Amino acid sequence: MFRRSRAALAQLPTQTWPTGGLLVGGAARDILRGVTPGDYDWVVPDPIKAAIALAQAHGGSAFPLDQERGYWRVHLPDGVQHDFVPLPDDLNADLLRRDFTVNAMALDAAGQLHDLTGGQGDLRARRLRMVSAANLHTDSLRAWRAARFEVTLGFRTDAATEQTVREVAAALAAGRLTLPAPERVREELHALLGHRDAARGILRLEELGLLALTVPELREGIGVAQGGFHHLDVFGHGVEALHQLLVRFADAPLPLRWAALLHDVGKPRAHALSGGQNFYGHDKLGAEITREVLARLKLPGDDTARAASLVGAHMLPLPQNDTEARRFVHRRRVLLPDLLALMLADREAARGPSSSPASRHAYAAALDRVLAALKDQPAAPKPLLTGSEIIALLDIEPGPKVGQALRALNEAAALGDVKNPQDARAFVQNWAAHPPSNEAQAQAHK
Structure with missing residues (x-):
């Protein structure tokens, strides 16, 4: 283990190691297991001096995290982050306050290890063991961290720690x-969801009693049978959809991962509202529940809105011909291609009696039509008329009718029915002379 740690340490530029500093926590753990850390945690005699020196040597930016306590952070151009905190008066006491033995070690520049709790042996055994029960009770977020480390490090939690x-x-x-704090829980969840085996992590949160404290809405689907295309209950299907998504799209963004997990979160309540008859x-x-869940976890507004929009659109019927595919792309362009990935994951997670190779093939063919239409028209066509031009053409006042005409014209252009301003003027005049029904307008907004 020392041989591997020294090899990894040798990869660090000499000017990176701060004078008198020790590498601690997860960074020390990763170095010891032969993995280059993405972030570095240092305890140093002079955090300000160490941070500024590192930033100057590598063209990074240094700034205080907590001026009162002397905490500093450096962002380097390659995206790596270094945190510097004052060297504690009692290093041993500091290490003994940490969460797990594999995180309670410190390395010096010579590769010498400070390990009071047997963390190195636990690393060899790929075992996650708490430093003490009191430490987990003192900071309850460490319970979520245990589930996250099981997945992201591939470790097994020992019996006493799991208890x-x-x-x-x-x-x-x-x-x-x-x-x-919700923000802290969110960061643990995102570290878990970012892993390829995130679905197993969600199941582990449930086993440990943590899911009920995190996304209790998901648990409403436990035991809610579906039948038809489905072989799993609502909860199991959501977890399986996340797994199917990550098998196919390993780089799926976080809002899409959330959408896969939560896409059917409304089924239990819809089922109850229907008296147990359906999930309409x-x-x-x-989509409403997704907004509530992600707002509670303090996700950025844009991420919350996108995940909710994906959930709200996942039941859209797929096109059966090329014209319908172009219309689908036009109306849902802002959600593509993520919506297609979600719909595929949803279908692949359903292997009930109504599912068959033929039905899955037909579904994949419909997805391919949309992808082909998106490839043919990756961006919306340039508008052929402005709102002002429509107002002048139809001699009407500004109002909802102008927006309706614009939407109809833009869709016709996307379908290839209108190709130039002259066609556009004729289309708008005909549209005004034969206005669509309210139902048709509503469909165009779906």
């Missing part, structure tokens, strides 16, 4: 411990 995690979850549920409207209910 303590369950006790922390129970204490949180009973109100005996205070829940961590679950897509719209699911």
Whole structure:
């Protein structure tokens, strides 16, 4: 293990290692297992001096994280982050306050290891073991971190640690411990969701009693049978859809991952509203619930809106011909290609009695039509008329009718029915003379 750590340490530029500094926590753990860290945590005699020196040597930016406590951070041009905190008066006591033994080690510049808790042996055994039960109760977020490390590091939690995690979850549920800040839980969830085996992590959160404290809405689907295309209950299907997504799209963005997991989150409530008869409207209910869940976890507004929009659109019928495919692209361009990835993951996660190789093939062919239409027209055609030109052409006042005409014209252009301004003027005049029904207008907005 020392041989591997020294080899990894040798890859660091000499000017990176701060004078008198120690590498601690996850960075030390990764170096010891032969993995180059993405972020570095240092304890140093002079954080300001160390941060500025590193930033100047590598063209990065240094700034204070907490001026009172002397915490500094450096962002380097390659995206790597270095955090510097003051060297503690008692290094051993500092290490003994950490979460897990594999994170309670420190390395010096010579590759010498400070390891009071047997973390190096746990690394060899790929074992996740708490430093103490008190440490997990002191910061309950560490319960979520245990589930995350199981997935992202591929470690096995030892029995005593798992029992303590369950006790922390129970204490949180009973109100005996205070829940961590939503932002902190979100970061643990995103570290888990960012891994290719995220679906297993969601199941692990459920096993440990943590999912009920995180996204209780997902648990409403446990035991809700679906039948038809489905072989799993609503909860299991959502987890499987996330798995199917990541098998096919390893670089799926976080809003799409959330949408895959939550796409059917509205089914239990829709089922209850129908008296147990059907799941009609679950897509719209699911979009509302998705907004509530992600807002509670303090996701950025744009990410929340995109995930909710994907959930709300996942039941759209797929086109059966090329014209319908172009219309689908025009109306849903802002959600593509993520919406197609979600719909494919949803279908591939359903292997019930109504599902068959032929039905899955037909579904894939419909997806291919949309992809082909998107490839043919990757951007919306340039508008052929402006709102002002439509107002003048039809001699009408500004109002909703102008927007309706613009939408109809833009869709006709996307379908190839209108190709130039002259055609556009004729189209708008004909549209005004034979206005579409309210139902047709509503369909165009779906």
